[in-house]
Structure formats: structure tokens, C-alpha cells
Amino acid sequence: MKNTFGNSLTLTLFGESHGPAIGAVLDGLPGGVPVDPDIIASLLAKRRPSSAIDTGRREADEFQIVSGVFEGKTTGTPLCILIPNEDKHSADYQSLYGKARPSHADYAAFCKYHGFEDYRGGGHFSGRITAALVAAGGILIPMLEGLGITLGTHIKSCAGVVDRDFEDIQKDIDALNAGDFPVLDNQRIAEMTAEILRAKSELDSVGGVAETAVLGMPAGVGEPWFDSVEGMLSHALFSLGGVKGVEFGSGFSMADSRGSLCNDAFRMQKDKIVSETNHNGGINGGITNGMPLVFRCAVKPTPSIARMQNTVDFLKKENVTLEIMGRHDPAIVRRICPVIRSVTALVLCDLLCTRYGTDIFLKGRDAL
């Protein structure tokens, strides 16, 4: 479905970096879900460039809900949220058109759209579009919380600095969502910042790994074969520009392990069935097993770097060199964390709707 994701609760994404606005339509919401503009704004703020390690550009992210909300609550009909773009100086883009920025979508989009793509600032492929996902997250995350489901994303590693693992997951999630810089061990903030700034000073960029934990998902959610929890989450997560790898639970490290070491033994914890370890990241056979969901996304280094790079001019079909001007993020892994959290919320809300019906979000946790 191209720019629409979800089976029961869907999100449709639209917009270009330098067009009048970007936005999203959420459909399949029940009527009666509270929509709090402050929560949306605070989530957008977490994605917005703000710290020393982000791009120097400033975005306002004013948003407008143009449908689907009435008297502060969802109506149950499509909710369209619009984020106007501010005036951009786009004139200079025209002269650059044709020079494919390496590891960007420029050339691939040209092949797909035959040169009709809006190339200014990456157009529809700009990270800018993720603001609409985060705005949607500002509606969906509280819906999950109303069912007792919470989630948080932290920078597991960046520029050689490694954050600690999730420990007390509920506490860790709460801390992440309260803080500005999404790491579990706050001592890592200075180290990461220093390393990122060092890369920046070397006209370079760094990648990182973002790790997400979800607490409170009931067992029995997921629609395998194809619409398994892993299938749906990865589909949505790989839609994010910089994500080049996704792994659940112990992921790639399980490939080097043995069954005796990474099978998760079930045990009774009073009346509740849990597993002693969680190498499978809370998912067996594509279905939640009641344990926390845990997964990681590999985020590649920002492809926009200030160095001179080799590339081609795909219009002229010749080799050229390219110097990308302007202010760019030396690392996007911090800013992608709220995006991943929002995308995760979308997938989980959709799977919950499929299983429990549209109105589950009005009913509270006891109905799960």
C-alpha cells in the first residue's frame, strides 16, 4: 500500500521537505480517545534538532489537526494531522539537481519518478517527513499507555560509546521518556556528544544502534505467518531512511549461539507464565508471549557529510565531485529514537485492533 501502513489501524504519510506541508492520516481509530496537543508537541520536541550534536537548522513543527478530533477526542473518522513547512530557500537546489548525493535517495528516486520527483532537500525522502510519524505517535503512545503498555527507545551505541542494557525496564522506560538525551546511563551523554562532535569536526558523521523495549503487551498478539509481530515491526522500521538492520531479542548474536544457551525456559512466576531469559525478545512464532518486546535498529551514519565526495551527475551522465553545503546532523540516532518509538506504537496499536477490535482503546487493560 505504498505510503499507507497497517491493516486495522492505518497511517498514510504524505509531504515533501520543501512543499507547503507534510502530514499523516490515521484511520481506524475508535471514537473517544483523548488527543492532547501538548503530548504531541512534547514528542515533536524530542525529534527536533536542539542539541549540539544535531543540525543547526531550526524547525518549528507547528501542527494542525484538520479532521477526526472533536472536543478534544477522536471522532473515530480519519484524523489528518498537518505540519506546515516553513519557508525554505529552495532556489539553489535547481543547480544541484542531477548530482546524486551518495547513499541518499536522489538517484534511485530519479529512476523511479523519471525526473519528476521533488528533489529539493530530499523531497518525500527527507527525514523531515518523520515529524508526521512522531505527531501520530503523540496520539498512539497515550492509547497504548491507557492499556498499560509503555515503550521507550534509547541509543544503545553511537560512535563507539555503548549504553548499558535495559535492567528495570519500567523504570528505564520512564526515565527515557522524561529525559532529553535517550540513554540509560547518563554518564554516556558527555562521551557520546564528544565523539559525535569529533566526527563533525572531521567533516564526518556517525551511525548508531537504537534499542527499544515495550512493556505490557499481552501474550497472543500477532498475525503470523506474514503479519507476525516481527514482520510488521520490521516492515515499518525499515521504512525509516537510515535504518539498515533490525534484530529482535538477541538477534544476530543468536546466530552464533546454541539452542541450549538461547532457548528461553518458561517458568511460573506465581500465577504468571514468564521466561527466565528473553533471547526471543518477547516473540515466539511471530506472536507475543507476554515477555517484554526488545529489538534494535541499526542506523547508518548520516550520508550528508561536509567533505568533497565522488559521485555522478545522472542527468549529464558524467563523473563529478560534490560538496554538500548547509548544516547537517553529524548523527541522527538521537533524533530517530522518538520516531522509532512512534512507529512501534503504530504497529502495536494496529495489531491490538486486529485482535481485539476497534474499541479496545476505550476499554482499558482488563479487556485484553
Next chain:
Amino acid sequence: MKNTFGNSLTLTLFGESHGPAIGAVLDGLPGGVPVDPDIIASLLAKRRPSSAIDTGRREADEFQIVSGVFEGKTTGTPLCILIPNEDKHSADYQSLYGKARPSHADYAAFCKYHGFEDYRGGGHFSGRITAALVAAGGILIPMLEGLGITLGTHIKSCAGVVDRDFEDIQKDIDALNAGDFPVLDNQRIAEMTAEILRAKSELDSVGGVAETAVLGMPAGVGEPWFDSVEGMLSHALFSLGGVKGVEFGSGFSMADSRGSLCNDAFRMQKDKIVSETNHNGGINGGITNGMPLVFRCAVKPTPSIARMQNTVDFLKKENVTLEIMGRHDPAIVRRICPVIRSVTALVLCDLLCTRYGTDIFLKGRDAL
């Protein structure tokens, strides 16, 4: 869509391990595509347990095409392929029901289906079902080849033994598809076999990494944001039971790298635009860029091991121990390679249909 995958060309999967048959329905095929039962059979043979490192069970994999083929060619209407299950001794499963095999779908399925799931041999969650995917691959892979698109999957690593990388990709793909044991360096066969058998003798199992390369995909294919090449491929790949991680191009290793090191510089190669490196695995912004597609799947160790394991009886809600009897694969990474290849073919055929229309497979490479 639960057990249906694809937008333009869809596959619907059905069947249980111990039911009368498993199968798949392919819809959206054009009329006129040759269907060669021998190719299907030879692909099924590659998935079938046969070597020392596989389960001792023997499966016949007789298949029947019950619709959609007439006089050796697709009709354009739904193609249903059926693989009957042979008689299984299922009586003994009943006494085991309730004892959740660790890292299997048993408990999660029980939660989802309320105890009505067919639990015998893993039911719908058995790896057995992948035979239907491979059978479909026997139709889809030749369709791609008719467009000049070839693909191969090898065991990149297993039990500590590492295969070499793709080098001359076309030659490597051809060799893989001609051989029995999917590695690029045949010297690794004995080593892997030995290590797998060692794990087996220790009543244990191993995982591995399967790597796939696709040659010949035209630039400009993919439907981002959501139905990007990565999004669609990962969605389908994570539907496979043992897959716990997927990465494209340099994947997770890019997270530790720098933009200056892993940006893929475009260059003219005569008239053709290529990139000097391929860290992005042939995909920019979710769209093919004309370079080879490369991705890896992390496959966890087979959860069925012969050791006594701790678990719960979810019916009685008590801790128990479990000894899984029978013959199991100490490693599935070899047998999953043709499955991954088939699933990849499904995704690529679907994306090509979306872009070029249903009849592209009748037109040949010049029409791309």
C-alpha cells in the same frame, strides 16, 4: 493480511504440519508463464532433509497444482499448489500438549487461539509450512530469471565457520544454485558439517547467518515510504520461524562506521551508473539503485534440542521438565536457504508487478 503477502502479486499460505496438506495460493500472476514441475521438485529437494546435518525425518514433498495452470502455463487466475502431508503418528502429541517447548510458538499460539490450535508438530507454525513457499519459489524464481534477474542464498556463517563473501556474484549465484550445500567456499562444507554434528552429539543445536544476493534488479523499484524494498523484504523474511535479524548491505556494521567510510560513491561505468562500494545493499531510500541487492538473515539455533529443558505446563500452570523426543535438525540454516531465496523472489516479483504491471513477466528484460 495475516497469511497473505504482497500487494500486486500475492501469496496466501495455509496448512498444518499434521493436517491433510499444506499449500499456497499465488494470485496476480499473468497468463502465459511456463510452470515446470521439475524446477519446483528440484527446489523442494534443496529444502528437504537429506544430509547428515538434517533431521532424520524423510519427507516426500509430492505436490499437486490444483488450479491456475493449463497446458504447462499459468492461466493468470489463482494458482493453488498443494503438498499433501504423509501419515504422521500424531497420537502421542496429545499427552504432550500443555508443555510449552521453549522458544517454540506453543505457548504464544495457545494464548492467541485459546487452546484450539492444532498443536501436533507445531501445527501451522511448523517449518514444514515453508515447503509451500519453496514450491511457489519454483514458479517465481524462473519468472525473475526470464527478466534477467538471478538470486542465490548461502550460509554466511554457522557454528563458528564463516563462508567467504560474494565476489563474482553471477558466478557465485550460479554455483550456489547448482550445488547441494549452499556455501561459496566448498572447503567450508566439511568444517560446518563437523561443527554441526558436534553440536548434535552434545544434544544441542546451532544457528547461523544466511546471506542473499540478487543480480539484475533494475533501478527504481520499491514503494517507499512503507513498501520500500527493505520494508517488504524484511516483512516477508521475518515471517520465517527462525529468523531473528535482517540487515541490508553492511547492516549493523554501518552503525559503528562513519559516513566517509560507508557512503557509496556513484561512478560512471561506461554508460551505466554504478557505485564503487555497496554498503547500502543496492537500496537507497527504499528504492533499488541498480546495484546488487545484498542482505543477511540471522537464524537462531533450532529450538528443538534433545536435552532435558525447564518449562511450564500452561494448562496445569505448573513448572515441568520436558524432553523433546524425535529427530530434529541440529541446524536449519542450510534448509532455510532455498526458503529465503523463494521468499525473496516473491517480494521482488510483487514489487516488479506494482511498478510494471501484471504482464511484465511476459515481456522480457528490455521492457524493464
Next chain:
Amino acid sequence: MKNTFGNSLTLTLFGESHGPAIGAVLDGLPGGVPVDPDIIASLLAKRRPSSAIDTGRREADEFQIVSGVFEGKTTGTPLCILIPNEDKHSADYQSLYGKARPSHADYAAFCKYHGFEDYRGGGHFSGRITAALVAAGGILIPMLEGLGITLGTHIKSCAGVVDRDFEDIQKDIDALNAGDFPVLDNQRIAEMTAEILRAKSELDSVGGVAETAVLGMPAGVGEPWFDSVEGMLSHALFSLGGVKGVEFGSGFSMADSRGSLCNDAFRMQKDKIVSETNHNGGINGGITNGMPLVFRCAVKPTPSIARMQNTVDFLKKENVTLEIMGRHDPAIVRRICPVIRSVTALVLCDLLCTRYGTDIFLKGRDAL
């Protein structure tokens, strides 16, 4: 989605008239729904040619459930039902190929499938395929009944003979489903039969109107704009070969009426909100309003008639005459009634699943 229908509960149809088998895959069923082969068989019997007014062909309609049922109940995984075709004498079809039977799919299918379609007996476009829909109905109709929702279809008119309207709907539905010839006024049976046989003796065929009533649908079901009750029902109903018109409530006659005459005034009936009339057929704004659903399908005369007809040979591109041999139904309106009832059940089950979640069919009417 071509041969798949439904959003939450889907049916995928496959098969050709002269292939090995036809069938359907139902996906999205909950686990635990009883499946009674006798009910399926009795519904198939209602569709089967049996009376003087049907084709002289005899079909056995043996069916096999190859997946998705375990110990007499649905497992929750895809349910594939297969109906083998009996041996047909297909050799003589080849000589006829190219001569387009008027008002059949022959020529249109040739254009779509480029001559690769299975042309024998109409192939995938044969009314034969509706047997798979009826078999599915044998599972879905009892699911609705478990929620207190019943439905019946009668021949409203055929060959100039008009049946009475629904009166005591529950009683009428019960009588229809118990009887062999679906009319409300049994006195019409002889008249209709006589008129149909008269047409047959004149080497001709007749059409008719089939009317359906559904009792017990809760108010508030339907997903407008597009997946309104009318949109979904008509989509599925027009998939049936002979259906050329669908109208809800007073339908086309409302076009000639006035608002004051055909607005349905709401009234309290004790605690319940009802409408005094039901010109809207139980649907307002695409959503059920709690009144009975009522709609009619126009069924065209069977296009296969024994007279010499003008047509073209589309292979030779020349005018020819055609005499359709064999035994054909002079009217299909009787046999289409159980098909319409089954298709209606599919649509309503799907819409109920979307609203209430997969498990609603396990919960009983109080959960609506």
C-alpha cells in the same frame, strides 16, 4: 486484491471448472468455532443442480477441509476447503476455443490473459466456482447464527412470477432455509417452474431477482466511507457472474419517490430504537442502524442458450455462428440464492471482525 475479499476475515478463491479442484481459503477466523461438515454439505446441496429447472448435469460436491480445522473446530489458522472436480470430457472444448459465447467471459478473458486462460467450461469464470463460496458459507453462516444473526435469500421474481415480500422476517428466513425452493409463497413454485420450463422448451433462458434479508445485525457496523455495508456487500455480490444490479432497501424505486415518502421515521419500541419503515434497508450512512438488512440482486438470464447465436471467432477474427451444446440451467436464480446468502455472510462476518475483533464469534450476542 483480485481473488481475495475482506479486510479482517478474508476469503481467497481459486479453481477452474475443469481443473483438478476448486476451493477457498478463509483466513482471520478465530480458533474454536465449530465446523459441521453436514451443514456445509446441506448448503452445497441447495446450490447443486437437482430440480427440473436446473441443468441436467450432476455434481457431487464432495469437499475436503485440508487445513484450519482440528477436532471439529477451527484452529484460527487459514482454513482451506477443497472441492475436487469430477472427470470432465474436456477434449471437445479445444475445437470450440475462439468462438466467444455471447455474454460470457470468453472474449474478455482472452483479452486479459492473452489466450492462456483455461477456457474449458468457462474456466475460472464458471459458476462452478461458487460452490467454494457456498462451502465457506457453511462455516460462516453458523458463526453469524451463534451471534443471533440470521439471513435468508428468496427469488423475488423470475420469468414474470413475483414472490411476496418479507413479512415476518424471522419466520420467513427460517422457512426459506428449511425448504428446497427459495420462495416465500410456496404457491409460486409451480408457476415459476412452469415459466422456466417454457423458456427452456423455447431454447431460451430467464433471469430473476433474488432478495435477501438479514435479521439481528447490531447497529453501528460498517466502515464508511468506502467500506460501508453497502460498498462491501455490493463489491462481493457483483463478483457473482450473473449479477448485474444491486439495490438496498427500496433501491431504485426511491429514485422516483420523495423524501416525505421514503424517509424512515425513527420511533421508540419500548427501549429499542426502530424505524417505522425500512426504505434504507437497515443502513444509514453506510452503517447498520439495527433494522433488518434488505437488498436485492438482479440476475441476468443464463447466457448459455440452445439457440444458434451470432458471434465472432476471436482467434480468426471473423464472424461465425455458435450453437452451445450440452445441458444448461434455463435459470440460475434459484441456485444463486445460497451463493448470495454465503457471500453476504462473508461480508458481515468480516465487518463484525473489524469492529469487534477476531474473537467476537466465540463470545455470543451479549458481546455485541
Next chain:
Amino acid sequence: MKNTFGNSLTLTLFGESHGPAIGAVLDGLPGGVPVDPDIIASLLAKRRPSSAIDTGRREADEFQIVSGVFEGKTTGTPLCILIPNEDKHSADYQSLYGKARPSHADYAAFCKYHGFEDYRGGGHFSGRITAALVAAGGILIPMLEGLGITLGTHIKSCAGVVDRDFEDIQKDIDALNAGDFPVLDNQRIAEMTAEILRAKSELDSVGGVAETAVLGMPAGVGEPWFDSVEGMLSHALFSLGGVKGVEFGSGFSMADSRGSLCNDAFRMQKDKIVSETNHNGGINGGITNGMPLVFRCAVKPTPSIARMQNTVDFLKKENVTLEIMGRHDPAIVRRICPVIRSVTALVLCDLLCTRYGTDIFLKGRDAL
């Protein structure tokens, strides 16, 4: 998919009558299709209340394309078109809430959305929303015309006045699209107007039948079983509030006819295969046969009439009387014609994309 329609080229609809804006997102368009704001505006003008027979309300229908168009052409990424609502006096709606307007969606929507629906002016169920469909038509209709496919909709009958049938279809379509009042026989304009005004003066409303013809569709388009031309068209057409019946070709009148009278005999017309009659409306077996598409929609009388009506207050659960104030259309059949035309264009564009791929609209008629 609720408020999204289409498989290959999709439209997502959003907005409420009294919210900030209504709009639509078109996805799956190729890059490079010209978008002419004047065409959109002129189509919107045809839907806008303007004549004596329409509501006295005046709507501006200013629209804004917020994404997917660059330098006057589609980019190939989602095209969002927004139509702001003008300030409405909504305060008085609150006191009316609960009093279900007969034959409106009020009560059904209350049941579905639990009282959270935006009830002002019909909210999401207002005919107002069709403006977004017409705006989309302003993009889609020229795309069809670029392929040599034209379509027109006229009032076949209204208030007892009957327009003539299509004769020289191309000429008739051209005249319809050039004129203001969509009838084929201009002498009917005064008669219809008089009858409609008579109904209005009697505080009443009238319905009508709208008939559409499409010229130039290639043979072989349609995706039966389910996504047949009839299935897809009816699905979309029944999404329009007032439509209660849809019939193709001779429709319901075929139910009273005989095979010998309504089979369409094929004949060679020089090199082209045509049929002598067109009772099947250009569709056989759900697939176009190259003849003109013809279908009719029954439009019920506007439910808003100025008379006192019986109804219930669904909040208080009591019988009440209701007088609907304000200015309403005594007939919507004129204004629905451009809506039907736009919706038809959407369905046909989608089916063409499915068959020929995304880029067909850049290639011209020879590529069909």
C-alpha cells in the same frame, strides 16, 4: 480499508463538514502527470450549489495541494489536496444533538462512535466530503483522457422527468462535460427544474437516477473474481451517501428478460470485435470487453426536508418531532453527477494501474 479505496492507485478521504478542512490523499500516481488547478476548479464548480434547484448555501471550495505536485506535475509521491471549510455557525448544533434526522447517518454513527462523532452538519458523513472526491477527479479524469478514455454522467431521470439515453456516446459525453446541467436532452432542464422546485415548495425532496458512460476502456481490464469492474465500481459508488442502487448495462431490466433477448452478440466491425447490443454494459465476467461501460446509480431523495418529522432523541431515548432548519438541496442528483464521474475515474485509473503498471499514464493510448 475504511476510508482508503483502491489497490494500485489509492485515495484516502478525510474531513468533517464543520472541521477545519476536508481533503484526500492520492497515492500510487506516477511522476510526471500534469495537474491543472483550473480543471480541478471547474470540476468543483460543477458540484457546487449554484442553481435554483440546489441548496441556498454557498461554498467557496478553495483548494490547496499540499504535497505530491512539483512544477505543475505529479511527483509520484502522495498527493494531498486540502479544501478548507469556511466558518460555520456550529453553536446551534449542540442543542439538536440526539435528535436523529430520519434517513441520515446520525443515529447509526452514534452507535458506531459511541457519541464521539462530530455531529455538526453530518460531520464525516456530510455530502460536503464529496468535494474532495471531485477535486481528485480533477486530476484523474485528465489522466484517463490522456489515454483516450472519456466519461460523462447525466441525470437519467428525476422527479418523473426522463432524459434520453446515450446515443452518439462521444458527442454526448463531450456535451455533458461542457454544460452546466447534466442532461442529454436540454429540453428536460426546464421540466426537471420545475418539478424539483415544485417538490421544494411542498417542503419535500426528490431523488433520481444518474447514468454514466465511459468510452475508450481497452478490453481485458478488471480483476475478478472480487476486483471485477462491477465489484470495484459498485464498492466506490455505494460509498456515496445517497446511492441506494447500482446497475450495469440493462441491469434490473435483464432480470425480466430472456437470454435470447439480452445476450450481446459479438460481431466484427472491420478489424475490431464489438457487440451488436450492450446489455452487459461493456463488462463480461467482471472484465471489460471493449464496449462502452454503462451503469446507473439510484439516488434517494435528499433526506433533509423542511417538514416536521417523527423521530427519536437517541440520548434521551424518547420519541420527538424534528424540524430541520436551514437551506437544503431539494434534489442532489445534479450535484452528484460530477462526484460519480470522479469516483468512476478513480476506479478505472486503479484498475488500469493494476494491469499496466504505474507508468501507463505517461505512455499514451498506444501502450494499452
